[in-house]
Amino acid sequence: METHPKKSHARILLSSVFGPYAQDDEFGSRSINPMELYHNQVTRAQGSFSLRMFHRSWGIMMIQENISAPCSVLDFPTRKAFARELTTNHYDIVGISAIIVNVGKVREMCRMVRELSPDSVIVVGGHVAAIPGVENMIDADHIVKGEGISWMRRYLGEDEHAPIRHPLIVSGLETRIMGMRLPNRKGGTAATIIPSVGCPMGCNFCTTSAFFGGKGKFVNFYETGDELFEVMCHIEAELKVHSFFVMDENFLLHRTRAMRLLELMKQAGKSWELSVFASANAIRKYTMLELVELGVSWVWMGLESPKAGYSKLQGNDVRQLTRELREHGIRVQGSTIVGLEHHTPDNIVEEIESAIAHQTDFHQFMLYTPVPGTPLYQEMAEQGRLLSDIDYADVHGQYKFNFRHAAISREDSKRFLDWAFWRDFEKNGPSLYRMCGTMLKGWQRYKDYPDPRVRERFEREVKKLSSAYNAALWVMEKEFKKVNRSVSERIHKLRREVEKEFPFIARLTAASLGPILLWSTRREENRLARGSTYEPPTFVERRNWVSAT
Ligand code: B12
Ligand code: SF4
Numbered sequence: 001m002e003t004h005p006k007k008s009h010a011r012i013l014l015s016s017v018f019g020p021y022a023q024d025d026e027f028g029s030r031s032i033n034p035m036e037l038y039h040n041q042v043t044r045a046q047g048s049f050s051l052r053m054f055h056r057s058w059g060i061m062m063i064q065e066n067i068s069a070p071c072s073v074l075d076f077p078t079r080k081a082f083a084r085e086l087t088t089n090h091y092d093i094v095g096i097s098a099i100i101v102n103v104g105k106v107r108e109m110c111r112m113v114r115e116l117s118p119d120s121v122i123v124v125g126g127h128v129a130a131i132p133g134v135e136n137m138i139d140a141d142h143i144v145k146g147e148g149i150s151w152m153r154r155y156l157g158e159d160e161h162a163p164i165r166h167p168l169i170v171s172g173l174e175t176r177i178m179g180m181r182l183p184n185r186k187g188g189t190a191a192t193i194i195p196s197v198g199c200p201m202g203c204n205f206c207t208t209s210a211f212f213g214g215k216g217k218f219v220n221f222y223e224t225g226d227e228l229f230e231v232m233c234h235i236e237a238e239l240k241v242h243s244f245f246v247m248d249e250n251f252l253l254h255r256t257r258a259m260r261l262l263e264l265m266k267q268a269g270k271s272w273e274l275s276v277f278a279s280a281n282a283i284r285k286y287t288m289l290e291l292v293e294l295g296v297s298w299v300w301m302g303l304e305s306p307k308a309g310y311s312k313l314q315g316n317d318v319r320q321l322t323r324e325l326r327e328h329g330i331r332v333q334g335s336t337i338v339g340l341e342h343h344t345p346d347n348i349v350e351e352i353e354s355a356i357a358h359q360t361d362f363h364q365f366m367l368y369t370p371v372p373g374t375p376l377y378q379e380m381a382e383q384g385r386l387l388s389d390i391d392y393a394d395v396h397g398q399y400k401f402n403f404r405h406a407a408i409s410r411e412d413s414k415r416f417l418d419w420a421f422w423r424d425f426e427k428n429g430p431s432l433y434r435m436c437g438t439m440l441k442g443w444q445r446y447k448d449y450p451d452p453r454v455r456e457r458f459e460r461e462v463k464k465l466s467s468a469y470n471a472a473l474w475v476m477e478k479e480f481k482k483v484n485r486s487v488s489e490r491i492h493k494l495r496r497e498v499e500k501e502f503p504f505i506a507r508l509t510a511a512s513l514g515p516i517l518l519w520s521t522r523r524e525e526n527r528l529a530r531g532s533t534y535e536p537p538t539f540v541e542r543r544n545w546v547s548a549t
Helices: 058-065 079-086 102-117 148-155 206-212 226-238 257-266 288-293 317-329 350-356 375-382 412-426 430-447 454-466 468-482 484-502 504-531
Strands: 012-016 053-054 072-075 093-097 123-127 143-144 172-175 191-195 243-246 273-277 296-302 329-337 363-367 539-543
Touching: 012 053, 012 058, 012 172, 058 072, 058 093, 058 123, 058 148, 072 079, 072 148, 079 093, 079 102, 093 102, 093 148, 123 148, 143 148, 143 296, 143 363, 191 296, 226 257, 257 288, 288 317, 288 454, 296 317, 317 430, 329 350, 329 412, 350 363, 350 412, 363 412, 363 430, 363 504, 412 484, 430 454, 430 484, 454 468, 454 484, 468 484, 468 504, 484 504
Parallel strands: 012 072, 012 093, 093 123, 123 143, 191 243, 243 273, 273 296, 296 329, 329 363
Antiparallel strands: 053 172, 072 539
């Protein structure tokens, strides 16, 4: 492969695509597609109870940390900020990171680089690279498919097999709920760790699996529990965290690594909390006690549909599994696909109801979407079922089908999707309430557990439940009467239970903080009704910069 003539002396800018994001514009921003995880695809129908937060662009942070060239990361710029960065600093290489929906922004950013910094080499990476014919849509010099750290190291003439250094990443930013911004306390938010990219399960629709090699393949940054433990200890010390958001598509699938991590955690007395993604078959490789001792407190699990035949769900009663996890204090985020091949207008309501009956703490719904690069996309293309006039900005699974479904129209796909979100909210209540229920069960079950690491973790969690969350329960109980009286009664019962466990503090906070939260919740409801949206702030971070000449 060709290397850059300046090798590690090349000055590099790595940028994510420009905002604002939560608006409709000609570059592909969509109001339905904000730069938010929960409000975009999980709690979007939950009004002021929706969990709002931003996440940094970890791919470019990982690349920056693992090269020795002088490098700036520009995250969530405006077009103006991107232009300013290009003109105030000279860059030999401009790297742009994007996913498929943002191809229109990449096109514009390439145009801007050619105009404002004509000597720069343009490198585009991330999922956008999977679009067939992307080289004719954007004016870039290199379009990188798959893992980017090794590519960039090769391009700079560096050792692509050198160990991976992990950047310090605070997982969520500017978290808000019920109209309140949570305080930005050091260590108050989980740290993100990224043990691998890709997933060997190779589900036909899965874009992350396909992008990093497909079935049977993935790229491991940290092979062993020992390596992972070392990285986590470092991050714990620097960021003062106990809690980790483990960004690995199927963390529990790698049992040897996870069990070694547990062994080391026990030896060192680490009372860590892990939020993980895992498929049902992988979770079933563990006993509940192993999961609890490993600190697993939140699991993102694909429910898809029991009739779809995905191997990860084979032989698993996922509803029973969800119940069990929650009884052990593990919050479950379910993910259901709307518009699978076997769905029809006659059976889809029943399928959505069945998904909702899992009673997960959070529930993501996504349209079945053939995304470029996946086996599903290939199959649909071969069958001539892809709709040709759909803007890539609308291919994200939260709007309408981008293919001809055998039984469901494009318009109806959106109606069913929106209904699924609403129905889950109406029947199961705000996710914050559901989480509180799971936390209480965990505390009740494990408060006297012999392992002090486990007790300490549940004690940490329950502190929030016995104070601020109980005030939130008081508000949710009041406000939810308008939506569903029986859920409001269930919230009331839970609040009483919390107050029985913590008679003084829980009542005191409900009485003192409750009215303030009620006021901020109603104010937020009004703001949302007026169309208010949230945007992430811009970040500029420089590394090896001083040594640059
Ligand atoms: C965190 C995250 C987000 C964050 C925002 C991140 C950000 N700042 O942009 C939030 C929650 C806001 C978000 C939103 C959305 N997301 Co998102 N998100 C993720 C998630 C979970 C992790 C991304 C990550 O950091 N991975 C780890 C890093 C290391 O991997 P990476 O980013 O792929 O980077 C590697 C390579 O791609 C490459 N690379 C990346 N950039 C560059 C740049 C250069 C120059 C080079 C050389 C290489 C390179 O090198 C990196 C290291 O190997 C992924 C799923 C996943 N597991 O990756 C989905 C994912 C990226 N999101 C996805 C989607 C569809 C969305 C949404 C449209 C929501 C939705 N409806 O699903 C919105 C779009 C918002 C918007 N307006 O742009 C899809 C992308 C699909 C596709 N093929 O384009 C993914 C893959 C999820 C999925 N499986 O469907 N997302
Ligand atoms: S198990 Fe999940 S991450 Fe793995 S391929 Fe299937 S959908 Fe993708």
